[in-house]
Amino acid sequence: MNVSQTCKIEITKSLVSKINAVDFENLSFGSVFTDHLFECDFKNGEWQQPVIKPYAPFLLDPSSRVFHYGQAIFEGMKAYKDGSDAIWLFRPDENFKRFNKSAVRMAMPEVPEEIFMSGLNQLLQLDKAWVKKGSGNAMYIRPFMIATGGGVIANPSTEYKFMIILSPVTSYYSGEVKVLIAEHYSRAANGGIGAAKAAGNYAAQFFPTNLANKAGFQQVIWTDDATHTMLEEAGTMNVFFRINDTLLTAPVSERILDGVTRKTLIDLAKSENINLEIRPVLVSELIEASKNGTLKEIFGSGTAAVVSPIAGFSFQDIYYELPKIENTVALQLKNKLTSIQNKLEEDKFGWTVKI
Amino acid sequence: MNVSQTCKIEITKSLVSKINAVDFENLSFGSVFTDHLFECDFKNGEWQQPVIKPYAPFLLDPSSRVFHYGQAIFEGMKAYKDGSDAIWLFRPDENFKRFNKSAVRMAMPEVPEEIFMSGLNQLLQLDKAWVKKGSGNAMYIRPFMIATGGGVIANPSTEYKFMIILSPVTSYYSGEVKVLIAEHYSRAANGGIGAAKAAGNYAAQFFPTNLANKAGFQQVIWTDDATHTMLEEAGTMNVFFRINDTLLTAPVSERILDGVTRKTLIDLAKSENINLEIRPVLVSELIEASKNGTLKEIFGSGTAAVVSPIAGFSFQDIYYELPKIENTVALQLKNKLTSIQNKLEEDKFGWTVKI
Known part of the structure; x- marks a missing residue:
């Protein structure tokens, strides 16, 4: 380039x-x-x-x-x-x-x-x-x-x-980020414009995000509009879930933005030998993993948000708190990413371009 | 008012x-x-x-x-x-x-x-x-x-x-209007903004409508985004179907605009003793009715389009021509509507407001 x-x-x-x-x-x-x-x-x-x-x-x-x-x-x-x-x-x-x-x-x-x-x-x-x-x-x-x-x-x-x-x-977000998992409102339709960075996709989220804010949550994690069973993305971030030592993130689709930070974190995770699965992630498995203690982290990724750890999520009026752990994968990936972006370490991927 | x-x-x-x-x-x-x-x-x-x-x-x-x-x-x-x-x-x-x-x-x-x-x-x-x-x-x-x-x-x-x-x-449309029934692209998501007259809803339709135009169709009739089995609305019009002597139109929802002309035509149809059912209309029943000769008319309704008869529709690459009939319900309702709007006949509904 x-x-x-x-x-x-x-x-x-x-x-x-x-x-x-x-x-x-x-x-x-x-x-x-x-x-x-x-x-x-x-x-x-x-x-x-x-x-x-x-x-x-x-x-x-x-x-x-x-x-x-x-x-x-x-x-x-x-x-x-x-x-x-x-x-x-x-x-x-x-x-x-x-x-x-x-x-x-x-x-x-x-x-x-x-x-x-x-x-x-x-x-x-x-x-x-x-x-x-x-x-x-x-x-x-x-x-x-x-x-x-x-x-x-x-x-x-x-x-x-x-x-x-x-x-x-x-930085974009400051303070703790808690999210609400969408049960009624949606961000994108099958065959719609969810994968485009179209202005209209954002205003559509303001009303449901305002409702979430009033309930004490900073962001919404959107689910598929037909069944609300699959976790998709947050309004300005793609989302990663860590269950045990495996990172999960949804595949990009017509409904999900192909985030540059998302694909960068995927490459970094591979290079750091972190297990990663790109597949539909179900709300039910998130709840299950939270209940049985295998859910370790959730974080968002985006140009503005960089890597943004999530403290907990709510679904069907139940709040699920994430464990407070040291040495998170979120922090590991964020440090790696920002070191490359700021030219503090070698960019073996060829991602940085001098102007 | x-x-x-x-x-x-x-x-x-x-x-x-x-x-x-x-x-x-x-x-x-x-x-x-x-x-x-x-x-x-x-x-x-x-x-x-x-x-x-x-x-x-x-x-x-x-x-x-x-x-x-x-x-x-x-x-x-x-x-x-x-x-x-x-x-x-x-x-x-x-x-x-x-x-x-x-x-x-x-x-x-x-x-x-x-x-x-x-x-x-x-x-x-x-x-x-x-x-x-x-x-x-x-x-x-x-x-x-x-x-x-x-x-x-x-x-x-x-x-x-x-x-x-x-x-x-x-008038808005001139000439014959042929429509394509959406099989992949969609206008609105469940829990989305389809019922709002939001600017972004319209630009989202331009690309699929351009594809339809290139194939010789003036408009797209949108279907539900999850299954593409239910007929919803055209981009700038609600849609009515006449099978035998019954008019059918989809109920308004989060995905379908609550059109003023649509609700006016519903009232006029009742007042004219035309059978009318407001219920989900399936693509399959439209095809079936076209094949067995019971599909008599399709027309769109909207402020810009007024009442716009549709000459035929395409689905899965098959074109279904509507019969050319005299004394259509579309024309009957259009004449009634425009006579009231232009104060050529009494407005017993109280719809017209002098400024």
């Missing part, structure tokens, strides 16, 4: 940087943005001149399709600064491929690789002072595409805007 | 009307908008001063939640001008109630009735020259709400914009 600089981008620099006004010690996830953004419009059947310009609001017609029919997709990525101030991306090819997979499913045009990668590279170069080094620090990268064409008729837009915005972050 | 004028709206009139540039004989559905729009913002936990102002693009931050997480809902309504130039809405209370039902499901604030109804009323008053009389002519009304709050973190926005825009229209 080559993070190319070949694409000619028109650059307009910000006159004044906002960086000195930012408290990097107290960042609220995804709320602070850097000085610039990358933008490329699609119209008349082709991608137009890409630009980098000062981060600012932009104009949209009230009839833009993104408002009415939800044609909108995104990716979540991170960049890391190493000890010698070099900036590294982590598996950007995976995010690029998934972005275009989402585009196809949502009937949107695919973004050419050179536009995606050049935009990423040159934007990060320009705003590199915003990428902070040190444990937990990262630049969260949000490539996204929206339908900008006008008209209140339910068919695909002919015009789109692809953008990349950057937000310096620390 | 009272379309009140009590809400104080700040009105800024357009200096020049665009109306003379519009060819009302050749309108492309949903592509022309009137001179003004209604807007009301929600922030700091409350609805702000509502305004009517010239229709124009508006500014949004690139991190607005509507772009990233798809918090967006809408309604489709129509207004009609009668022979004496009075303007009438059709069951606006139903659209208002459904709008707020959608809002709740998408974790958005409910719009107060006086804001919704006053906005509708005063906007239509101001742009009344744009409402044309005569068969097929109507003002399509698009109330919608989007999440405008910034931040790339997957939780509900604290800021929203509610807008109403108006588009003069004639």
Whole structure:
């Protein structure tokens, strides 16, 4: 994978940087943005001149399709600064491929690789002072595409805007994470868009997640919508279960996002000789394992969440507490992952790409 | 239901009307908008001063939640001008109630009735020259709400914009409508957002609908996602089937939109003494009825589509042609409905509301 600089981008620099006004010690996830953004419009059947310009609001017609029919997709990525101030991306090819997979499913045009990668590279170069080094620090990268064409008729837009915005972050979840296992609400349908990073998949989860929050749970683990017997994913994370010394995680499907952190943890687990099974995981076996003491860990994985241990789960109004153990697999994998991402240890997988 | 004028709206009139540039004989559905729009913002936990102002693009931050997480809902309504130039809405209370039902499901604030109804009323008053009389002519009304709050973190926005825009229209579908019955792709999950008029429900259908279009079909009739054995709805219409002299339509559910035209046709069918059963309709019984000659009609219903007869359907690569019959129930119900909407006959149901 080559993070190319070949694409000619028109650059307009910000006159004044906002960086000195930012408290990097107290960042609220995804709320602070850097000085610039990358933008490329699609119209008349082709991608137009890409630009980098000062981060600012932009104009949209009230009839833009993104408002009415939800044609909108995104990716979540991170960049890391190493000890010698070099900036590294982590598996950007995976995010690029998934972005275009989402585009196809949502009937949107695919973004050419050179536009995606050049935009990423040159934007990060320009705003590199915003990428902070040190444990937990990262630049969260949000490539996204929206339908900008006008008209209140339910068919695909002919015009789109692809953008990349950057937000310096620390960790996503803080504090203990307890989850509720879904018994009624669902995230995705068979033959639906669950595997796409489509905007609409997320808003759909807000109401049931609010209900979970009110009951004292931070997240929902979604189950299959037809039977609610199979554990699928949490809203912003894939999920791993450790029963005895075996890690279990659901196979990706039309309903489950093919998470980059998920596939990375699978590779790391193999390399660390951890037993791992990729197969449907039943709610009933989780309950059973919790009751008989063989359930050791549950953790979520995602670009924003990294590896997020789960303290307990609720199902049918019964709360199952996870044991508090030392030297968890979650921590082992997280340390391995973040060491590679932060260039603290050798990347024998070739996942990290210098910009 | 009272379309009140009590809400104080700040009105800024357009200096020049665009109306003379519009060819009302050749309108492309949903592509022309009137001179003004209604807007009301929600922030700091409350609805702000509502305004009517010239229709124009508006500014949004690139991190607005509507772009990233798809918090967006809408309604489709129509207004009609009668022979004496009075303007009438059709069951606006139903659209208002459904709008707020959608809002709740998408974790958005409910719009107060006086804001919704006053906005509708005063906007239509101001742009009344744009409402044309005569068969097929109507003002399509698009109330919608989007999440405008910034931040790339997957939780509900604290800021929203509610807008109403108006588009003069004639009919939605022209020409013969053939449909494909869904065998793999799906519109909605059990426990999902299929019953909400959420923007994301529509973009999800574009890709499978494009596939159907390429195969020569204008629309898809969606089936339940778990078994694909039950007929549910088309993307922008509910669906009715006539077997012998009985009309069949699926019950509304979490997966099926509670269509205003659907419920109106049900009432009209009862009033016309047409046999009607509201129950799950199986793909298998449709095939069987087509084969044995008892399947007489299929038609869609919706605000945009009104009553749209279907010429034939395909399932498992076999095309089933509907018989060409005179005096269809579709036409009988359509004539009844449009006569009431256009005030050509008495509205004994109390559905029409003068503005």
